[in-house]
Amino acid sequence: MHELGVVxxxxxxxxxxxxxNNVEHVNKVTLQIGTVSGIIPDYxxxxxxWAVTKHDIMAKxxxxxxxxxxxxxxxxxxxxxxTIVYGKTCPHCGSTDTYLLQGNExxxxxxxxx
Amino acid sequence: xxxxxxxxxxxxxFASNDKRANELRQELKEKKIxxxxxxxxxGSGKTTTLTGIINELKNEFRIGVMEADIxxxxxxxxxxxxxxxxxxxxxxxxxxxxxxxxxxxxxEALKDNDKYDLIILENVGNLVCPAEFDTGAVKNMCILxxxxxxxxxxKYPLMFEVSxxxxxxxxxxxxxxxxDLEKCKENxxxxxxxxxxxxxxxxxxxxxxxxxxxxxxQIYDWRR
Numbered sequence: 001m002h003e004l005g006v007v008x009x010x011x012x013x014x015x016x017x018x019x020x021n022n023v024e025h026v027n028k029v030t031l032q033i034g035t036v037s038g039i040i041p042d043y044x045x046x047x048x049x050w051a052v053t054k055h056d057i058m059a060k061x062x063x064x065x066x067x068x069x070x071x072x073x074x075x076x077x078x079x080x081x082x083t084i085v086y087g088k089t090c091p092h093c094g095s096t097d098t099y100l101l102q103g104n105e106x107x108x109x110x111x112x113x114x
Numbered sequence: 115x116x117x118x119x120x121x122x123x124x125x126x127x128f129a130s131n132d133k134r135a136n137e138l139r140q141e142l143k144e145k146k147i148x149x150x151x152x153x154x155x156x157g158s159g160k161t162t163t164l165t166g167i168i169n170e171l172k173n174e175f176r177i178g179v180m181e182a183d184i185x186x187x188x189x190x191x192x193x194x195x196x197x198x199x200x201x202x203x204x205x206x207x208x209x210x211x212x213x214x215x216x217x218x219x220x221x222e223a224l225k226d227n228d229k230y231d232l233i234i235l236e237n238v239g240n241l242v243c244p245a246e247f248d249t250g251a252v253k254n255m256c257i258l259x260x261x262x263x264x265x266x267x268x269k270y271p272l273m274f275e276v277s278x279x280x281x282x283x284x285x286x287x288x289x290x291x292x293x294d295l296e297k298c299k300e301n302x303x304x305x306x307x308x309x310x311x312x313x314x315x316x317x318x319x320x321x322x323x324x325x326x327x328x329x330x331x332q333i334y335d336w337r338r
């Protein structure tokens with residue numbers, strides 16, 4: 001829903017890092033996105049392709065997205081399960097005393113530069 | 115020939131916003147300013163509720179208000195007219211939320227911003243994006259109104275997880291809707307067992323004093 005806003009955040013970070021590392025041009029950026037992060041990859045790519053045209057150092061910069069599966073841990077029975085399928089309620093024991101282990105990430109993993 | 119190299123970043127995109135939000139919170143602490151972030155759906159009664167709360171607290175605290183919307187200054191004018199406190203309008207330029215930097219810019223735009231005891235940020239009406247970005251606020255307040263339904267906390271988990279207290283507004287029309295009050299409270303606690311919950315009607319003033327008393331106590335605790 002706020003893909004354009006987060007793209008601006010990513011670009012700010014990348015530009016900052018590019019400056020610190022004496023980078024001439026950023027060719028490629030890899031993001032890691034959790035499946036319950038609320039970010040829709042297709043929209044993100046569309047916003048990205050538009051936004052990078054506004055930044056010379058990132059012109060035509062390619063965006064690679066790596067998905068991170070969502071996993072929830074149950075405090076009651078100690079087991080882990082797929083968050084997308086079962087949500088907050090543990091499918092093993094029915095407890096709701098659960099928390100997300102991974103899946104809400106939105107990380108810049110690496111950038112390929114010259 | 116240019117050499118291509120890989121820079122490993124491994125950094126959360128939200129981390130830089132979280133860092134800036136923490137810096138802002140720390141500065142506000144030193145200045146003894148309490149920043150309250152108010153979030154809800156569009157039309158839940160944020161502006162009317164805030165007007166009531168401000169009128170309860172304005173004799174005791176110096177209050178400034180920031181109204182964030184995509185466009186127009188109707189909310190800032192309404193709050194300013196109905197309470198007499200300074201209210202400014204922030205335009206997000208199409209963005210669906212405020213981040214810590216935008217909040218800081220807003221605070222700097224308030225006249226004599228050091229003098230305030232309480233600054234209220236009325237975030238963009240939206241249950242999704244504002245929850246993802248820490249604004250630097252001391253507390254998050256969420257308003258859920260009866261016509262929206264008692265199942266909102268199930269549909270928008272993060273909003274209710276990050277809210278320290280939740281107001282259930284428009285309680286006066288509850289009989290006209292299929293709204294189960296106990297179920298709603300259960301749903302809120304399912305997401306956030308620590309959330310404090312108030313039943314209010316901003317229009318007739320029911321419950322507003324209790325919320326104002328609660329915020330007063332939060333301000334005292336923050337200054338300590």
